[in-house]
Amino acid sequence: MADRVWTVIEALDWTRVHLAKHGDPAPRRAAEWLLSAATGLSRVQLYAHHDRPLTPEERATFRDSIERRVAGEPLQHITGEVGFRHLVLRVGPGVFIPRPETEVLVDVVLRHLGVHGGEALVADLCAGSGAVALSIAHECEGARVWAVEADPAAAALAAENADRLGLADAVTVLTGDLFAPLPADLRGRLDAVVANPPYIPTADLADLPAEVRDREPRAALDGGADGLDTARRIMDGAREWLTPGGVLAMELDESRVADADKLMRAWYEGVVSEQDLAQRPRVVAGHAPAKRADPHIRGGRQP
Structure with missing residues (x-):
């Protein structure tokens, strides 16, 4: 110029x-x-x-x-913000950028919470900048959300977004690994566990667009050999934290949704897969059994 x-x-x-x-x-x-x-x-x-x-x-x-x-710097890192559903969130280098396809994950959880009504208790794992947790709190009146993020920088940004959007009373941001930081008194009481875990198979990372591969945090992308390492841990752990009938919903790579659907059916009821706005398989969700299985029995089945 x-x-x-x-x-x-x-x-x-x-x-x-x-x-x-x-x-x-x-x-x-x-x-x-x-x-x-x-x-x-x-x-x-x-x-x-x-x-x-x-x-x-x-x-x-x-x-x-x-x-x-x-x-090659992402637009959102340059402008410092991104629109997600009805919110504008702060984002920055080193923190995963929320994508439009993740919005369907919020839809799935909101449908479940709308059926149950009242004050809902929700845990958002792998929360990143807080897009999912803050959207649920914003759109579901009375919801109480715990947003858990392993990376301290991302957790700090999520807390900043909650404060800036006036949602700090509804969303508590915790730093740590998956369920570990959650208050013990939430065990068996959560109405929903929601997660957008890392889900790209390790071997596929090199094929991602450079803007994603080189600019997004690897820990937010790498899902292990088959892309389901973190998803398996969440499926396993959520059984202890969900109330009977509570929903577990996860976003996954479209190539892994069918496999995750099969895995989830071993532990959850009413398992369904949902498509994103581009009509690609994106979310798998299931409900905790009405009769709680012993989480220490492999596969969650009662003898």
Whole structure:
């Protein structure tokens, strides 16, 4: 971008072409997001004020963000935020970026909680920036959610999001491994356990787009040899924490949903698979038996 006065529309048009030349999969959207972040205007306002000149400070910020995008940095890391369902969340480098396909995971849990009504107790494992936990708390009145995240940086960001969105009273963020940090008095009382665990098979990580492979935390991606290492631990552990009839819902790689469905049927009832917005298998869910099985008996079956 030359050092002259640029209007909003000129900046958008130039950036769209520039990003397209460098292989951006959605150059128009990227240009809008970056300029919106640089100017403080919404994406709609950019077009309403298309002839507004950029200030020197805005132009410098915008130029820097374009360079970062061309270098492969995710849009959400550059702008510092991402939209998820009805919320806008803070995100940053080193923390997994919430994806639109995860929204169906929230839908599955909300349907279950809507049937039971009243104050719901929910644990969100592998919570990341808090997208799922905060959405459940925001959309299910009276829900009490414990968001568990192993990475301290991600947990701190989830707590920041909860505070900024006014949901800190409904969502408690805990740092630790899966069920370990949960208060002991929740054992056998949770209405739902929800998780978006790492689910990419280790051998497939190298084939991911560079923007994901090189910029997202590996711990949030690597699901072990078959992509189900963490999912198995969650299936096993949730039996001790769910109330009879409580739901376990997990997002998984589309190639692993069928296998996870079979595994879950050994321990849970009413197991179903759900598709995401692109009609791909994405979520597997099941209910804790009405008669609790002994979690210490392999397979959860009573003798």
